[in-house]
Amino acid sequence: MKPIRRRFPWAFLGKRLVYGALAMLAIAIINFFLLKLAPGDAAEALAGQAGTADPEYIAQLRAQFGLDQPLLSQLWAFLTRLATLDLGYSHVFNERVSTLILSRLPATLMLMGAAILIAVIGGIVFGVTAARYANRWPDRAISFVALLLYGTPPYWIGLMMILIFAVWLGWTPTSGMENVLAFHTGWDRVVDIAHHLILPALAQSIFYLAIYIRLVRAGMLEVLSLDFIRVARAKGISERRLAYRHALRNAVLPLVTVVGTNIGNFLGGAVLTETVFSWPGVGRLMFDAMFQRDLNLLLSILVLSSLFVIVANLIVDLLYAIINPTVELK
Amino acid sequence: MDRVKSFVTAVFRDWMLLVGLILLATVFFMAASAPFLFPQPPDTMMGPPLQWPGQYPGAPLGTDGLGRNILAGLFYGAQVSLLVGFASVTVAMVFGILVGAYAGYYGGWIDNLLMRITELFQTIPQFMLAIVVVAVLGPSIQVIIFSLAVVSWPAIARLVRGEFMVLREKAYVQGCIVAGMSDRRIIFTQILPNAMSGVTVMSTIMIATAILMESALSFLGFGDPNVTTWGTMIGMGKNNLRDAWYIMTIPGIALLLTALALNLVGDGLNDYLNPRLRSQRGH
Numbered sequence: 001m002k003p004i005r006r007r008f009p010w011a012f013l014g015k016r017l018v019y020g021a022l023a024m025l026a027i028a029i030i031n032f033f034l035l036k037l038a039p040g041d042a043a044e045a046l047a048g049q050a051g052t053a054d055p056e057y058i059a060q061l062r063a064q065f066g067l068d069q070p071l072l073s074q075l076w077a078f079l080t081r082l083a084t085l086d087l088g089y090s091h092v093f094n095e096r097v098s099t100l101i102l103s104r105l106p107a108t109l110m111l112m113g114a115a116i117l118i119a120v121i122g123g124i125v126f127g128v129t130a131a132r133y134a135n136r137w138p139d140r141a142i143s144f145v146a147l148l149l150y151g152t153p154p155y156w157i158g159l160m161m162i163l164i165f166a167v168w169l170g171w172t173p174t175s176g177m178e179n180v181l182a183f184h185t186g187w188d189r190v191v192d193i194a195h196h197l198i199l200p201a202l203a204q205s206i207f208y209l210a211i212y213i214r215l216v217r218a219g220m221l222e223v224l225s226l227d228f229i230r231v232a233r234a235k236g237i238s239e240r241r242l243a244y245r246h247a248l249r250n251a252v253l254p255l256v257t258v259v260g261t262n263i264g265n266f267l268g269g270a271v272l273t274e275t276v277f278s279w280p281g282v283g284r285l286m287f288d289a290m291f292q293r294d295l296n297l298l299l300s301i302l303v304l305s306s307l308f309v310i311v312a313n314l315i316v317d318l319l320y321a322i323i324n325p326t327v328e329l330k
Numbered sequence: 331m332d333r334v335k336s337f338v339t340a341v342f343r344d345w346m347l348l349v350g351l352i353l354l355a356t357v358f359f360m361a362a363s364a365p366f367l368f369p370q371p372p373d374t375m376m377g378p379p380l381q382w383p384g385q386y387p388g389a390p391l392g393t394d395g396l397g398r399n400i401l402a403g404l405f406y407g408a409q410v411s412l413l414v415g416f417a418s419v420t421v422a423m424v425f426g427i428l429v430g431a432y433a434g435y436y437g438g439w440i441d442n443l444l445m446r447i448t449e450l451f452q453t454i455p456q457f458m459l460a461i462v463v464v465a466v467l468g469p470s471i472q473v474i475i476f477s478l479a480v481v482s483w484p485a486i487a488r489l490v491r492g493e494f495m496v497l498r499e500k501a502y503v504q505g506c507i508v509a510g511m512s513d514r515r516i517i518f519t520q521i522l523p524n525a526m527s528g529v530t531v532m533s534t535i536m537i538a539t540a541i542l543m544e545s546a547l548s549f550l551g552f553g554d555p556n557v558t559t560w561g562t563m564i565g566m567g568k569n570n571l572r573d574a575w576y577i578m579t580i581p582g583i584a585l586l587l588t589a590l591a592l593n594l595v596g597d598g599l600n601d602y603l604n605p606r607l608r609s610q611r612g613h
Contacts, residue, residue: 023446023449023453027453031462034462034463034466037466147590147594150589151538151542151585151587151589151590151592151593152586152589153542153545153546153561153564153582155549156578156582156585156586159564159568159571159578159582160579160582162571163571163575167571261452265455265456267455267458268456268457268459269457271457271461271550272457272546272549272550275550286461287550290462290465291551298462301458302454302459302462306453306454306455309453309454310453313453
């Protein structure tokens with residue numbers, strides 16, 4: 001069968017880009033005013049760190065950061081800087097904010113990617129197995145474990161994994177992204193990072209694994225009861241091939257949408273996972289920024305995270321249309 | 331044979347609901363009895379530090395690094411978890427139902443505007459938004475309840491909107507309109523009661539999510555510093571991961587069982603309230 005040829009949905013893309021830009025603007029404004037509500041500002045926090053509450057020093061810091069300007073001009077300055085992707089300078093970390101975030105982004109993307117991969121593959125394998133043995137013991141066992149995992153605090157499962165696999169069994173490192181002192185290069189470094197990645201990625205994926213198992217199971221049960229499956233079965237196709245080639249294709253479609261809507265939650269969950277595992281990503285940076293009260297950095301992370309979610313959702317929508325040609329993009 | 335099978339399935343299902351209700355009742359009992367069983371506040375030193383469970387008679391589940399009674403912490407922590415979970419979801423329900431009902435009932439530009447705002451809140455990563463709200467307004471129980479409500483309402487709004495869009499077209503609603511009933515009365519006395527079963531099920535499961543998120547905030551150190559919560563207990567226990575792992579394990583299990591209980595009750599309610607869907611769901 002030839003794939004259906006279709007024109008690239010430019011109109012859809014354009015409309016979504018405009019919506020995305022408007023959403024970004026709204027989110028930026030919301031975040032800006034939210035953070036302005038905070039008692040105390042970066043100048044006070046910095047002065048506190050320097051061990052002084054001298055009003056003159058604080059005022060000097062404020063002028064230095066532009067915190068003494070009227071609110072609206074601060075917002076305008078923020079928005080124009082955002083539009084040119086100039087996110088300013090973090091005085092707490094002594095680094096340009098864009099450099100800071102970009103340098104942390106690969107670690108977070110790696111963690112998120114691995115976690116999504118584990119959740120999706122695990123969800124499909126266990127979900128399909130549960131559906132094939134519906135209401136028999138493999139299904140009961142998988143569904144019960146999924147129910148347990150669904151209620152497990154993700155940071156706690158991370159700590160328990162550190163305890164069991166790193167402290168007791170010594171199979172994995174306890175934290176960090178790589179063994180910096182070993183000065184690994186090339187392939188050795190990749191292996192080292194992968195070794196460090198296993199536990200945080202697993203911990204991050206647990207909750208979504210539980211959701212995807214239930215989703216795939218329900219979808220499979222629905223599809224397996226349809227006529228075309230009965231026809232395929234009558235043709236003598238093996239049950240495994242029936243499940244993975246014929247039914248799964250149809251059952252997996254809702255999963256794509258759900259993964260898309262979960263991307264923001266994966267990013268939010270990274271704050272916890274990265275804190276527990278000392279993973280040097282954006283989530284950990286956000287945690288640090290919060291404690292240091294680095295408002296500009298905090299603001300930039302929030303806005304960029306939202307931008308990331310908007311772009312990711314757009315990609316998922318386009319992807320969905322490619323997988324399922326019956327979807328019409330409007 | 332089929333009848334036997336479906337009977338067994340039904341018992342198994344009810345059995346799960348039963349377990350959920352018993353677990354939930356236990357948590358409520360813990361919360362209610364905490365001040366009577368443990369008159370001392372949970373953050374007072376009750377014995378020598380780092381006593382393992384069963385080692386020190388005054389603290390059956392052991393003591394933490396500062397000699398605090400872990401069992402007392404569990405009982406008082408139940409209060410915070412239940413309060414934050416139920417209160418935040420109640421606030422989220424009120425707001426979500428209002429937004430969803432008006433969007434679904436009126437449609438058109440009202441629907442468009444309200445749904446764009448709802449989507450906006452779903453675009454910002456939930457947990458990050460909750461952290462920022464707490465960081466901005468200061469860590470107190472009220473602020474945490476508010477922050478969790480802020481991230482929870484969009485899901486309810488979307489669900490309610492969907493129900494209203496369907497129910498609005500039903501003949502009995504059209505009848506009410508023809509009879510000259512006011513929009514507000516139709517929304518709240520005619521349509522809303524019929525949309526509540528889905529909201530009830532969803533809110534049960536959202537309480538579990540809210541409790542887990544509160545514990546995560548406390549774990550990171552953004553909780554109310556004046557109360558003992560399961561999340562702070564895990565955060566404290568993290569420092570004794572190697573030598574006294576029971577400190578963080580025990581409250582974690584309490585959290586897991588509470589969330590499990592709420593999910594079991596949610597599933598059971600769903601089967602009870604939507605019996606037609608029973609054959610499609612299930613486990």
